[in-house]
Amino acid sequence: MSHKILGVVTFMYLFIFFLHVLYFAVKKQKVISVIWATFFVTIGLHTAGLAFRWLESYKLGIGHAPMSNFYESLIFYAWSISFVLVVMKKRLIFPAITMLASLVDLTLMGYASLSPSVEKTIQPLMPALQSNWLYIHVFTCFIAYAAFAISFLSSILYLSKWKGFQLPEEKLEGINYRSVAVGFPMLSAGILTGAVWAHYAWGSYWSWDPKETWSLITWIMYALFLHARLTKGLKGKKMAFFSILGFLCVIFTYFGVNFILSGLHSYMT
């Protein structure tokens, strides 16, 4: 059941992307309303898909939230991006941003369901993951990753300067800063909840595991970004490059650490 729903959700993201293309072709405000309406239906279905997978895991007798393996994390990441879009809707009225975000969602969902190297079955949780800290830790981290993705997209738009989007640069800078201002406290919360959890599960709140270390590097990057913005007036191209560099750290923390480095967080096979 959840597979079918999530399959539909994948196509919905594709549909939303095409709606954006349509918007840029005709430039009618009506299309925007259709886009958001479709988007709300999609995120509803996406949530339902996650909920069904959760229920199905209980039927298998290994009940746990869909946050444990690589497949589930990809689906959850896509959900988080949609979630952040909804929360920041007022500031993200720009179709250029929602278009790129729907493309990212589509890529994540498509990769999760189509790549043969991604294990899709519901697997039991290893004892170290059997904790309520899992939910709060994964949730905060992925909301942070999602907010940073939005910051990244606004930077890409800033640098691309494609006339068709007609986005005021200051607005893009504003979105860039606001998403980091959401992502940074969430990442901090993610790291801290992870540390508390690690204390109870592994016996140490910080063990310089590659994932921990890279999350710290990411945290430092965005801390520098915020300081440069607030006290040195960072803006323009420099700001965009800084944000892209920060997101590269996010990507490495999320994917790179699991595929290249090994450590305590090696759950994603």
Next chain:
Amino acid sequence: MNATKNNIYKLLTSLKTAIFLLSFIATASIFGTVIKQRADIDEYLSVYSKSTYRVIHFFGFDDAYHSPWFIAAIVLFAINLTFCTVGRFKRFQKARKSPATLPDEKGLSVMQMYFFAEKTIIGHIINSLKTGYKTVHEEEGGVVLEKGAVSRYGVYVIHASMLIILAGSLIGLIFGYKGFIVLNKGETKNSMVVRGNEKKMIPMGFDLKCKDFRVSFHPGGEPKDYVSSLEVIENGKVVLKKDIRVNDPLNYKGTYIYQASYGSVPSFIFSIDGDKVALKEKDTYEKDGLILMVVRSEKAIHDFGPGVQVAYLDQDEPKTVWFLKNVERLKERNIQGIDIRFEDITEGFYTGLEVSRDPGIWVVWTGFAAILLGLYINFFMYYRRIYIRKVPDGIIVAGHAFRNHDAFREEFEKLKKKVLDQ
């Protein structure tokens, strides 16, 4: 001399230094994720050449996060953060204490947000404001209000919390320890193995007994749950009993004991002079002058199945003898007039326990709670001021937010609509 002092002070208090140190710490951290940390020399030599390893070891890259230069960078950062924060706080206090003033018409008209209303009573506009605004200044024909003033403290709370966390981790680094204990079912130990450059045993200050160990599996064979029933014994008395599992450690007077791993070792069952005795490898048995020790075991000796080699003293001279489980002739032997029969092999579970003591943990937890609070008030609240001034033909309302301009614009537009619609 004074000039140098001044320069050092400037260096310590500048934001540039903070940015440099943080960048340095971030970059240096990468080494530790690429090069294996705290491994044996042989492991490095299997990956790197001897000269490369010498360089790695010289700079401490094989234990990067505990190397003197890394710790020095963190200490410098802590000092710099303290100076930066205190300096900023002093300037902030000075600014905060200077009384709020109401700018003149011209001053108001250049503010971020501004509108003019043909009204006469200031009180009506104040009533239209969102709740939470506080009057900070009042004069004839004008008023200054503010909201979210607490958000200005966020940055100090965050920075102070980071210092608290660093202090807590320093306490842990100096006064804490980490160790490992392996306990067989029924076994009691009072010391643990501490990992470091060389392994050593240190006493825990109490006895720890593993009463029982259980493991359950998922249908697919993955471990589902493993539990050690532990007893803490002090002065011969059981002072604490607890079943520990992964994610649920035991805490005895600040010493945490964690379920870390488990495994099984073969246990060899002998009947010695009629007594059933279970011995593991390297276990000794002593009775009536007979001393036995299991020195080796093999799963298969040629085609004869499992066997175990036992050492004993024959008139002060060590001798060894093999017992084979499946060969009747070699199953039973007589050593010094005592019949010894090798009965069976059973798998005995042992539990791997992580022991840690960190007196700084509550300092760290306090820092965590405080930093979350600081992040919340810094990022999810914001400080803004609204100025209202009466002019001959109406009232001027102006506003200024120090951050989060978009949200303030929305709020201000709503206020404007409300006032003008009145």
